[in-house]
Amino acid sequence: MRRLSDFEGAWDITREITDFSGGPNAHLTGRCDFVAEGVGLTQTEVGTLQVMGSSTALKAERRYRWQAQGDEIAVFFDDGRFFHAFDPRGEEAQAEHDCTPDRYEVRYTFGVGELTAWTVEWRVRGPRKDYLSVTHFSRAVAHGA
Secondary structure (H helix, E strand, C coil), rough: CCHHHHHHHEEEEEEEEEECCCHHHHHHEEEEEEECCCEEEEEEEEEEEEECCCCCCEEEEEEEEEHHHHHHHHEECCCCEEEEEECCCCEEEEEEEEEEEEEEEEEEEEECCCCCEEEEEEEEECCCCCCEEEEEEEEEECCCC
């Protein structure tokens, strides 16, 4: 059964962002670390974002807090506000977040067995945003291993 501690450690990430509102698409490569702190994990992503059609790559960073709440994992913004919660025990999990007037729908795909790779898909719709973000996580290999 999958639980919060299964996410701890370093992950290589790639993200494809498809903008359906006519803006440019983007691609991110980087690393995501889940570090045990207090009663949960701090998720820190650092990567390079390449916006299609631009020759300039941007540094991208974000942080969240993950905490076990019963059988679910609750995800909080770095400032402590609740974001969403999901049940990690199955092969997939779904959740949503309203950021009025936009709506965020997420699907986690874990597969079966040990957690060595997983995917997060965000579909965001509303008057301000219309995009799909797909992030692939794969367990980072230690250098020299």
